[in-house]
Each structure stands twice: as structure tokens, then as C-alpha cells.
Amino acid sequence: MTTADVLMLALGAVAVGAGALVVTTRHLVRAGLYLVVSLGAVAGIFLVLTAELVAWVQLLIYVGAVVVLLLFAVMLTRAPIGAADDLDRPGWPATLVGGGTGLGLAVLLVDAYRWSTVELPEPGTAERLGTEIFGSWVLPFEVLSVLLLSALVGAIAVSVRIPGRRR
């Protein structure tokens, strides 16, 4: 095993462990903080895979913005310190569906790849990513940007109150 393998396994263990804590902890805000750890570990995995830019994007968007918005919303509404007992809801169907999907996907992926190895591509520098996105992937990129734009416009349309219009 190389150093990269060890790092990858360790970071994966941190990501999965923190992810498990997110759903099992009884402390509401701590769950959000565990999510920070989990997503940070995923950024570390990207780094080990030499996808430098993706790693920092992960940090900037997920740790710096998405989780913060989540925590912000939780703290604005209800954020007790200490364990809360009413967080869990008995949901056996949900457990079955979620667990079954997860297990099925895991089996599928493990079966598909077994022990086959893949050569690491060139490091994912900003330059290479730029040429890829604006070269062969320019159409999906544009479609995604239109999708995000329409989501933005939709959010404004939903939240803005125009005087005189019945809602």
C-alpha cells in the first residue's frame, strides 16, 4: 500500500464515520458540525486523487456555504444545546428503502469494479479543468448554468411580494 492508499482509506473512514454520526447523534447542531467534518474529508479525498481544484471548490461551496446556511437556518428556528429526544421518528419503511438502496448500490459498485485498477489521470489543475469544461463539456456546462439561472429567477419569483397581487 502506498501513502496515497493509506490517506485515502483514512479519509474515507473519517468521511463515513462523521456521516454516520450526522444521522445518529442526538445533538441537532452537532449533526451539522459533523457534516462539516464529513464534507471536509471528502475534499481531502479529492486532494489525494490530485483533483486539486475540485477539492477547494468542495471546501468553498459545501463547508463554507451550504453547511453554514443549514446551521444558520437551524439556529434561527430551534437549536437546543444538549441531547434532544424528539429528533428520531420511527420510520421502518424509510429505513428499509434507504438501507436497501444503499446496500444495493454498494454491492453493484463492488461487483462492477472488483479489484480492477485505474491509472490516475493527469492532475486536475485549473488549466486542464478549464480546457475540458470549455472544450468537450461546454454544452452540459451551459445547460447547467441555464438550470441554475432559472432556479434563481424562480426563487425570486416565489419570495418577492408584489403589492396588489393576490397570493
Next chain:
Amino acid sequence: MPVWLELVVRVVGVVAAFLVLPLVVGQAEHKVMAHMQGRLGPMYAGGFHGWAQLIADGVKFVQKEDVTPREADRAVFRLAPVVALVPYLLALLVIPLGPNDLVGQPLDIGLFFVLAVVGVGVVAVLMSAWASANKYSLLGGLRGAAQLLGYELPLVLAAASVAMAAGTLSLPGIVEAWRPWWLLWQAPAMLVFFVAGLAEIRRPPFDMPVADSELVFGYMTEYTGLRFAFFLLAEYVGIVVIAALTTVLFLGGWQGPFGDAYLGWLWTLIKVFLVSFVIIWLRVSYPRLREDQLQRLCWLVLVPVALGQLVLTAGVRLAIA
């Protein structure tokens, strides 16, 4: 030089900068503020014009009792000051001091790295605010989070403008591409970046999250001793980081009137301290912005200006290419 020795030298250099520069800025703040307000500032500690004041402060902080409120979430409460400090230490790692790799760790996408790690600081604000079990802390933290999230956008957009102009995300690369006429071309971006940077480190006039006249001390209210000192240190390192980034991105970094190759570090340091001086100056001269004014400035002034600058940058780039 063997690799490990070079690594040790670089790390020691960055840690030294991390420990020395904020203290110099802090002492400068004491003195500059005092003179602007027609008083002397610290005069006793150390003998000569109170030069050892911050060391005395540090000793005092170490001696103080480390209090954790009874209702607080202890683990999160204790971790928050560290989370506040580490991002700035990491940011210092990639800011170049001079040409020829005079930088902690040359990184191909240094600009992106700095913006990403500085953005993590907001987690520390929320952690300290919530874990203190104090409503003033929580209010301060929510204000802080709203402010940091909002101002991150103009900060990133303004930085993107320079990156576009230079055609690289590497901080040394940006300095190399910089030309004096960029001072005019990138002036709006520089203003936006500087103002948004001030808001990012919650310095007056953007200190609504810690507004001492209404929120006691915001998210830092419950902190004492060394942990409080960590927050203060984070603020001063924040000044250094924002000043250094403004220098590197907009003021030409190590480019000076002569001898860039061997005096580059000096030019960088001079510019960093000049920008730090302006940051202190603003604290003394402007009243605190109200929460709604603060958000208004961000969304109605800074973001449109930054977007306009992006269009201008793209236009000029296309014209001269």
C-alpha cells in the same frame, strides 16, 4: 538543500510570520488609534513607548481563568477559537513575499485556496455563537454568519476579476502579470475586495456581529483568557491576510520602484503595512454600519460593481488579446 530541510525552513518562516506580523499590526493599532484620538496609547510596558504592551497582554491572558459557561456545549465551545485561527494560518501559507518562490508553499491555484479556507472561518463564528448558550452570543453569531455569507460573494467576484486579467489563479503568477496601469483598470475591483475583506474579518465599520454597545461582545461574549486571545489573534491575522491579499492581487505585490529581485520582500511588507494602516484608520474614522445598511451595501453596491468590473475586465482582455 534537501527536501525536508527546505520544508522545515518554509514552515518555520510561515509560523514566524504568523506570530510576528499580527503583533506588529496590533501594536500599530494601539499607537495609531491613540494618536488619531489625541492621546498617547500604551507607554509603560517595556519602557520605550510601551512596545511590550501586547506581550504583557499575552501574559495576562495566559494567567486568566479559562471559564466555560455551565449550560454551554463544552466541546464545541472549546474548539471554536482554534477553528477561527487555523484558516488564516493556512492562508498565510500561499501568499508570496517575493519573487523566485519566496512563499510558504507555491500553489497552482493559490487564489482559490485562500478564498476557500478563509470562507471556513464562518463555521467558527457559528460554533462559538451557539455553544456559548447566551442569547447575545447567538444574535451576534447570526449577524456574523449573514454578513460573512453575503460579503463572500463580492470578495470572490472581485478576486475573479484579477484572476481573469492575469490569466492565472496562482498568486505569484498574478503578481508577475501585474502592470502599474492595472491600478486604474482594476480600481473598482480593488475597492470592492478591500471593503468586502474588511467585512469578512468583521472590522469596524463592519463590526455589527460584535457590536459592543448592544450585544455585549457578540459571539465572543462568554470567552475568557487564552481562548479569547485566540479570537483577538485571529482578528489581527485576518488584517494581515486581507492586507496581504489586497497587496498581492491589486497593488503589485513585490513589484517596487527598483531592485525587485532582491528587495521584493521589502516592497511587499511595506505595502502590507500601508494597507493595514488604512484598515486601522477606517476603524477610527467611521461609525458602525447598521445591520440593514450593511446588507444593503453588500447586495446593492458591491455585488453590482463587482459584476460590472468583471464585464470590463473581460472586454479589455479581449481588446488587448
